[in-house]
Amino acid sequence: MKLEGVAAFLTGGASGLGAATARVLAEAGAIVALLDRDMVLAEPLARELGGIAVKCDVADHDSLKAAVQQACAAIGPPRIAVNFAGIDVSRKIASRSQGPHPIESMQREININVIGTLDGCALFAEQMMNLDPFEDGERGVLINIASGAAFNGPPGQAAYAASKRAVAGATLPLARDLAPYGIRVMTIAPGFFKTPLASSVDDKHIDKLIAMVPFPKRWGDPREIGELVKHICQNRMLNGETIQIDGAMR
């Protein structure tokens, strides 16, 4: 689809991969809605990009539903929706020193990363399916963010990896559900990118992580995710697939 003038909703759009993607899409002419918990970050970015900021907790159905309605009222229903909102609780499933992984943080991680993404797809698709079709009958595209951990998770990431593998796993049935409406569904599985989420890792660990990346030997630039999102929007034959973008870190 052409990005000029279309509405793009981004959960977790205030920072990290979401913010960089919002910038790339806005530069390509899309009107962006940043759905985020953090209005301190979302509002100035939305102003800069000529879009809107809407407060939203993706793990709370009522909050997400209200945010979608508010964004639709402001800039129209989305043609593009990208589910970036996610958290990472690094903790081993059980260890002598820390005991079993507490259920609360496990549940929270699954609720945000999995249910938040699925609920986002449901509510965004509901808005897309009544729009006028573009070329080939295309109405919209949903893009979800998984992680390299979905396929190759390090220790301490059982819950995170499970949540991200779930997102990857949902891609095909989501695409099947929505194909009759001309809505595509794609997933991106990023490796090691320079985001606030990754910055919580300490410096020594970061050097070790970068040493594991075959090429290029650096953090990914969040804009590179933005460019991939843009390409997915523009290339209609991409549907039902998960793309790993990780500098060959497997």
Place this chain on the structure above:
Amino acid sequence: MKIHGLSALVTGGASGIGAGVARVLARAGAKVAILDRNAELAQATAAAVGGIAIACDVANDASVQQAVAAAQAAQGAARILVNCAGIDTARKIASRKTGAHPIGPMQRVIDVNLVGTLSCCAHASYAMLDLAPLDADGERGVLINIASVAAFNAPNGQSVYAASKAGVVGATLPMARDLARYGIRVMTIAPGLFDTPLAGTMDDAMTGQVLRQVLFPKRKGKPDEIGALVQHICENQMLNASTIRIDAGLF
């Protein structure tokens, strides 16, 4: 990498997906060399996109080596290789009516699709190893292979073709690991049903059957859509060692 001004090799570039890739890369400013068995068609396509044509049988290692050298002499060492050369044989591995799959076509499909792809990767990447890096990250080049969704989910009669394409998918990660130290990336694209001479050998009933399984859009892909993905892969440096299905959801 920035494509403009770089030298690119496209095997099987005379027709089908290869011609689409050649067209898009040339439009982005690459100096394109079309390596193809069909010299006449290669000339015509090269003329249309403003590139050069080199006769090459990818199943012949010496032919590949010569073609890579000839392209380098004509327009500089290639930074981009796209392996589109491929053939198909539709035949069951064994049936009462047609007997056992004959070894001749079996060997030929593997030689062209799998060994040919590896041979092109070997010669083209070897020619890249000592080139000056293109940027501060040390990138020297990118190899892009065209596999097929048949690598993951093939209909009956495609066991040999599927094996050849699955072989290409399987080689992607170790090749990326082999070449990472030189700043060379390796990616594979697995197309579904595209509007190409290869797909044209399928009859209408078979084409209709495949399109019924396609999720959206319900049409054959256009070779230029593969070209656009190739261009994006060249430009997006974090893409390495992955195989990307582009099939409108054909499972």
